[in-house]
Amino acid sequence: xxxxxxxxxxxxxxxxxxxxxxxxxxxxxxxxxxxxxxxxxxxxxxxxxxxxxxxxxxxxxxxxxxxxxxxxxxxxxxxxxxxxxxxxxxxxxxxxxxxxxxxxxxxxxxxxxxxxxxxxxxxxxxxxxxxxxxxxxxxxxxxxxxxxxxxxxxxxxxxxxxxxxxxxxxxxxxxxxxxxxxxxxxxxxxxxxxxxxxxxxxxxxxxxxxxxxxxxxxxxxxxxxxxxxxxxxxxxxxxxxxxxxxxxxxxxxxxxxxxxxxxxxxxxxxxxxxxxxxxxxxxxxxxxxxxxxxxxxxxxxxxxxxxxxxxxxxxxxxxxxxxxxxxxxxxxxxxxxxxxxxxxxxx
Amino acid sequence: xxxxxxxxxxxxxxxxxxxxxxxxxxxxxxxxxxxxxxxxxxxxxxxxxxxxxxxxxxxxxxxxxxxxxxxxxxxxxxxxxxxxxxxxxxxxxxxxxxxxxxxxxxxxxxxxxxxxxxxxxxxxxxxxxxxxxxxxxxxxxxxxxxxxxxxxxxxxxxxxxxxxxxxxxxxxxxxxxxxxxxxxxxxxxxxxxxxxxxxxxxxxxxxxxxxxxxxxxxxxxxxxxxxxxxxxxxxxxxxxxxxxxxxxxxxxxxxxxxxxxxxxxxxxxxxxxxxxxxxxxxxxxxxxxxxxxxxxxxxxxxxxxxxxxxxxxxxxxxxxxxxxxxxxxxxxxxxxxxxx
Numbered sequence: 001x002x003x004x005x006x007x008x009x010x011x012x013x014x015x016x017x018x019x020x021x022x023x024x025x026x027x028x029x030x031x032x033x034x035x036x037x038x039x040x041x042x043x044x045x046x047x048x049x050x051x052x053x054x055x056x057x058x059x060x061x062x063x064x065x066x067x068x069x070x071x072x073x074x075x076x077x078x079x080x081x082x083x084x085x086x087x088x089x090x091x092x093x094x095x096x097x098x099x100x101x102x103x104x105x106x107x108x109x110x111x112x113x114x115x116x117x118x119x120x121x122x123x124x125x126x127x128x129x130x131x132x133x134x135x136x137x138x139x140x141x142x143x144x145x146x147x148x149x150x151x152x153x154x155x156x157x158x159x160x161x162x163x164x165x166x167x168x169x170x171x172x173x174x175x176x177x178x179x180x181x182x183x184x185x186x187x188x189x190x191x192x193x194x195x196x197x198x199x200x201x202x203x204x205x206x207x208x209x210x211x212x213x214x215x216x217x218x219x220x221x222x223x224x225x226x227x228x229x230x231x232x233x234x235x236x237x238x239x240x241x242x243x244x245x246x247x248x249x250x251x252x253x254x255x256x257x258x259x260x261x262x263x264x265x266x267x268x269x270x271x272x273x274x275x276x277x278x279x280x281x282x283x284x285x286x287x288x289x290x291x292x293x294x295x296x297x298x299x300x301x302x303x304x305x306x307x308x309x310x311x312x313x314x315x316x317x318x319x320x321x322x323x324x325x326x327x328x329x330x331x332x333x334x335x336x337x338x339x340x341x342x343x344x345x346x347x
Numbered sequence: 348x349x350x351x352x353x354x355x356x357x358x359x360x361x362x363x364x365x366x367x368x369x370x371x372x373x374x375x376x377x378x379x380x381x382x383x384x385x386x387x388x389x390x391x392x393x394x395x396x397x398x399x400x401x402x403x404x405x406x407x408x409x410x411x412x413x414x415x416x417x418x419x420x421x422x423x424x425x426x427x428x429x430x431x432x433x434x435x436x437x438x439x440x441x442x443x444x445x446x447x448x449x450x451x452x453x454x455x456x457x458x459x460x461x462x463x464x465x466x467x468x469x470x471x472x473x474x475x476x477x478x479x480x481x482x483x484x485x486x487x488x489x490x491x492x493x494x495x496x497x498x499x500x501x502x503x504x505x506x507x508x509x510x511x512x513x514x515x516x517x518x519x520x521x522x523x524x525x526x527x528x529x530x531x532x533x534x535x536x537x538x539x540x541x542x543x544x545x546x547x548x549x550x551x552x553x554x555x556x557x558x559x560x561x562x563x564x565x566x567x568x569x570x571x572x573x574x575x576x577x578x579x580x581x582x583x584x585x586x587x588x589x590x591x592x593x594x595x596x597x598x599x600x601x602x603x604x605x606x607x608x609x610x611x612x613x614x615x616x617x618x619x620x621x622x623x624x625x626x627x628x629x630x631x632x633x634x635x636x637x638x639x640x641x642x643x644x645x646x647x648x649x650x651x652x653x654x655x656x657x658x659x660x661x662x663x664x665x666x667x668x669x670x671x672x673x674x675x676x677x678x679x680x681x682x683x684x685x686x687x
Contacts, residue, residue: 194603262562
């Protein structure tokens with residue numbers, strides 16, 4: 001099913017400077033929000049991105065969209081380097097590259113009517129006459145499961161799930177190839193979340209869309225993704241196909257995340273012994289030396305993990321994980337996890 | 348005698364558009380050392396139920412009837428001053444949003460010490476020592492120093508832990524947790540749930556947990572109350588709810604969940620939106636969204652009655668039991684056709 005490479009991101013970095021001084025501002029440090037992320041997205045597939053808050057998921061999404069200027073690295077979309085394109089050169093590409101935002105309450109202009117919100121991109125790109133645009137907007141409302149007669153309503157007249165549908169319609173308006181979804185269902189109730197997830201899947205099937213789907217809910221990511229990337233502190237911890245990642249995670253962080261997800265089955269839930277990670281995500285101003293996960297890692301080996309930054313070791317079939325002592329099997333108990341086995345080999 | 352008994356609780360709000368029946372006849376009870384989970388979508392009345400129990404609704408424009416019996420005393424009629432003695436002492440509450448529930452202009456130590464000194468006759472330094480101990484118990488590193496920090500110096504997970512410490516500072520018999528982990532990441536959520544379980548073991552408190560995450564329910568609860576539009580749709584032990592759910596709304600909730608332990612191509616979705624509580628649908632409140640709707644559902648409200656061979660398992664649905672058992676099994680086997 002997946003076809004050509006649509007989006008290639010290479011060594012993407014985004015550092016936010018921290019400055020001091022009133023007149024002569026000098027940079028004293030930087031927040032390394034995204035610190036060397038590489039991946040490709042093929043046409044028609046969904047790449048899921050998971051990680052805790054503050055791991056750089058959203059910053060990465062904004063860099064791909066060129067809503068933020070990357071500090072370093074290269075973003076290639078349809079074979080064209082878009083990292084340094086000017087605003088004018090970027091404009092035709094923006095038609096192909098759309099975004100759905102997290103908060104359906106904040107991402108729609110409260111003072112504009114729904115029809116205008118959805119039509120805005122069509123007008124900017126001059127796609128048709130006023131009548132054509134209106135017809136298209138009504139068609140879009142229908143596609144996302146809203147009543148076309150709601151064209152003239154304001155966002156406040158809709159519920160959270162309906163607003164997110166408006167957000168989806170807006171992203172679809174110009175027939176994009178790639179949609180970056182930044183936590184599109186996090187703010188919604190489970191039943192409404194299921195409606196939006198089903199809608200996104202249907203649209204992908206009908207229009208051949210490609211998604212980069214960011215979420216912190218591992219269940220949701222598993223449901224919608226073909227491949228999944230786990231991020232930790234601005235870096236890729238693990239990247240694999242969905243089945244591989246959930247059945248045989250290699251990075252202890254992925255393992256800990258998976259074991260922390262509550263299972264909606266009381267029987268299994270009682271047997272489950274989650275690997276509880278201590279502490280919080282470290283400060284990205286001063287990330288730990290070596291592997292950035294080492295202060296919380298159950299398999300931490302002194303003198304290795306805190307010195308040498310692990311590269312992305314390959315495990316076959318495009319499965320890569322940045323860990324010196326990858327998990328041998330899955331599931332694993334917390335005690336088993338602590339006994340580190342053979343170090344990973346680069347080839 | 349149960350620790351907490353809620354009988355026919357109703358909370359109505361007078362608004363310009365009419366009376367909103369946020370909670371409309373809710374019954375449940377919690378025993379010592381037990382965990383009761385209340386599940387449902389936003390706006391189904393879960394939070395209002397708890398706020399009413401604690402007497403935290405604004406008095407103006409609120410009509411409350413029914414009984415909330417805590418150790419056989421009705422909290423609704425007990426009077427403000429006595430209630431104030433119970434609140435924060437015997438019954439404590441953890442609020443949903445750790446970002447806004449702490450006062451940003453006071454150090455967390457001041458806020459914790461205040462909670463202790465309100466209810467216990469101790470010196471400041473004793474109260475402070477107790478606060479430090481609790482911060483340690485909830486896993487705040489360097490608690491002696493962090494107690495003099497302001498809330499903004501803590502991360503979300505740590506603030507939630509401070510909230511839990513504050514709730515536990517007087518060893519409450521009943522802890523009400525309103526979506527305690529909703530704003531948190533899975534790893535932090537696991538830490539907080541572990542902590543709550545451990546505290547329950549240590550202190551034997553009863554917990555009422557409000558959540559919409561069925562995973563959390565399965566892991567923490569003994570009893571489950573499923574609420575829909577201000578009423579109880581189904582109530583039973585956690586095993587009954589998850590292995591033999593008997594209400595189409597519960598099926599919808601279970602089916603709409605993407606899960607790690609099963610491959611589902613398409614999620615069951617509950618079509619439509621929760622109804623307006625200004626004038627809820629006639630008959631069964633779930634009937635406009637229910638794929639199994641019958642004529643009787645549109646006219647007669649189903650009573651909450653026990654499942655024939657399990658008197659603790661209550662449900663409010665007109666469907667016959669045979670159909671329900673069959674559909675529930677189909678759902679659990681993951682083969683339920685898309686609802687609606």
